[in-house]
Amino acid sequence: MFKRMLSAFGVGGPSVDTVLDSPHATPGQVITGQVRIQGGSVDAHIDQIVLSLVTRVEVEHGDHEFGGTAEFLRLPVARGVRVAAGQPLSVPFQLPLPWETPITAVGGQPLPGMTVGVRTELVISGAPDKGDLDPVLVGPLPSQERVLDAFGQLGFQFRGADVEAGRIHGVNQQLGFYQEIEFFPPAQFAGRLNQVELTFVTSPHELVVVLEADKRGGLLHSGGDAFGRFHVSHQDAAGTDWASAINQWMTQVAERGGHAAYGHPGYPQPGYGHHGHHGHHGSGMGGVVAGAAAGIVGGMVLGEVVEEVFEDDGGDFGGDFGFEE
Numbered sequence: 234m235f236k237r238m239l240s241a242f243g244v245g246g247p248s249v250d251t252v253l254d255s256p257h258a259t260p261g262q263v264i265t266g267q268v269r270i271q272g273g274s275v276d277a278h279i280d281q282i283v284l285s286l287v288t289r290v291e292v293e294h295g296d297h298e299f300g301g302t303a304e305f306l307r308l309p310v311a312r313g314v315r316v317a318a319g320q321p322l323s324v325p326f327q328l329p330l331p332w333e334t335p336i337t338a339v340g341g342q343p344l345p346g347m348t349v350g351v352r353t354e355l356v357i358s359g360a361p362d363k364g365d366l367d368p369v370l371v372g373p374l375p376s377q378e379r380v381l382d383a384f385g386q387l388g389f390q391f392r393g394a395d396v397e398a399g400r401i402h403g404v405n406q407q408l409g410f411y412q413e414i415e416f417f418p419p420a421q422f423a424g425r426l427n428q429v430e431l432t433f434v435t436s437p438h439e440l441v442v443v444l445e446a447d448k449r450g451g452l453l454h455s456g457g458d459a460f461g462r463f464h465v466s467h468q469d470a471a472g473t474d475w476a477s478a479i480n481q482w483m484t485q486v487a488e489r490g491g492h493a494a495y496g497h498p499g500y501p502q503p504g505y506g507h508h509g510h511h512g513h514h515g516s517g518m519g520g521v522v523a524g525a526a527a528g529i530v531g532g533m534v535l536g537e538v539v540e541e542v543f544e545d546d547g548g549d550f551g552g553d554f555g556f557e558e
Contacts, residue, residue, distance in 0.1 A: 246273045247316045249364055251284075251353040257338075257370050260435055264328040264369065268310065268353060272320040279314040281356040283307060284328055287366065288335055288349045290410050292398040303398070304352075305408055306331060330371065332435045335396050335412040338370035339381060346394045347412070376440045376470035377433050383475035384431065387483075388419035392428060403462060404434045404441050411443075418446075418483065425487040440470050444479070446486045459486040 253266040268282055286306040292299045310326040328351065337347040350366035373381060392415040400406050414431040425448070432443040444461040461482045465473060 246275075247271055247277050248273070249353060249355060251351065251364065251367055253351065253367055253369070256368060257372060258330055259372050259374050260330055260334045260336075261332045261374070261437060262330050264330060264351065266326060266328075266351075268324040268326060270314070270316050270322045270324070272316045272318050272322070274318055276318050277316040277357075279316065279355050279357055280312065281309050282311040282314060282324055283309050283354040283356060284326060285352045285354065286328070286330070286334070286349060286369075287352050288347075288396055288410075290396045290398050303396075303410060305334075305410070330369075331408060332437060333406065333408045333411070334371050336371055336373050336377065336394075336414075336433070337368075338372050341370075341372075343370065344394050347396070373433075374435065374440075374467065376465075376467040377435070379470055379473065380431070380433075380440075380442055380475050380479075383479055384416060386476045387480055389416035389429065391415075392417055401432065401434060401443055404443065405436070406434055407436075413445075422483060422487055426483070429483070438466060440465055440467055444482060446483070448486065461486075 248271045250269045250271075251266060252269060253264060255264075258264055268284075270279075285304045285308070287302050287304050290301055290303040292301060306328070308326075308328060310328075311324045314322070314324065316322050335347055335349060337344050337349050349369050349371050351369060352366050353364035355362045355364070394412065394414050396410050396412050398410045400409070401411055411432050411434065416429050416431065418426045418429050427447040429447075430445040432445075434441040434443065442461075442463045442465070444463075446459045446461075448459055463478065
C-alpha cells in the first residue's frame with residue numbers, strides 16, 4: 234500500500250504504510266506484518282495503533298437487502314507511540330484470523346464477490362484516523378478444499394459468493410454472519426433444482442458443511458428450500474467421499490422433497506430445520522473459480538450501511554461485529 238499522510242496532523246505530519254508479510258492466509262492462521270510510520274516535520278504522539286479485519290456483509294431488512302462493512306476482529310497492537318520528526322518507526326504485529334473467516338480465494342484466484350481486508354486505525358488525541366485496507370486472500374483449509382473439489386467433480390458451476398448477516402440453525406457459530414457459495418446444479422438435476430448454496434462453519438476441531446437447495450416447483454411437486462448439514466472433524470474430512478455424500482443428498486432432495494438431512498457425510502438423517510436465511514453467490518473448486526475470476530481486479534470495494542437497518546433488529550448482532558455509519 235502507498236503511504237498515507239495522517240490527516241489528524243495535517244501537512245507535515247507522519248505517514249503510515251501497513252505491510253503484510255504475505256497476503257495469503259487460511260482460516261485460523263495468524264497474519265503477520267508491520268505498521269511502518271515515517272515521521273513528518275514535527276514530533277508526533279499516537280495514542281493507539283489498532284488493526285481490524287473487515288468484510289462486506291449483506292443484511293436483510295424487511296423486503297430489502299443492504300450491503301455494509303462489517304468489522305469482525307479488532308486488536309490494538311501498540312499504545313503510546315512517539316514518532317520523532319523525520320524518523321522511521323516499524324511496529325510488528327500478529328493478527329489471528331477467526332476460523333469462520335470467509336474464503337476469498339480458491340486455487341490462487343480471487344473469489345468474485347468476496348473481500349476481506351486488514352484496516353489500520355491510528356487513534357490520535359481520541360480521534361481515529363482510519364487508514365486504507367490491505368486485502369487478504371483467504372484460501373480454504375484442506376478440509377474445505379475437499380468439499381469444493383467434490384462440487385467440481387460432480388459438475389456444479391460456480392455462480393457467485395457473498396456473506397450474509399445472521400445465524401444458522403443448529404450450528405455453534407462464533408461470528409454474526411456466514412458465507413454462502415452458490416452453484417448451478419449438475420445437468421442431471423436441471424429442471425428439479427434451481428441452485429445449491431454451500432456454507433462452511435469451521436472451528437479448530439470441526440468442519441460443519443451446510444447445504445441449501447432451491448427446489449423448482451412443478452405440477453406434481455411443490456418448490457421451496459431443502460437443507461442438509463454435516464458435522465465432521467478436519468481429519469475425517471480428508472478421508473470422506475464428499476462427492477458421494479453430496480450426490481446422495483442432492484438425489485434425496487430432488488426425489489423426495491424439501492426435508493433437511495443432518496448427520497455424517499454419506500449417512501444423512503431426515504429432519505427439519507432452517508439455514509438462518511437464504512442468500513446467494515458462491516465459491517468453487519480451483520478450475521471453476523479460476524475461470525469465473527478471470528479479469529477480476531483485486532481490491533477492496535466496501536460499501537457503507539445506514540444505521541436505520543438495525544432499528545428493528547433487537548440487537549442480535551451487537552457483540553459480534555460492528556457496522557460503519
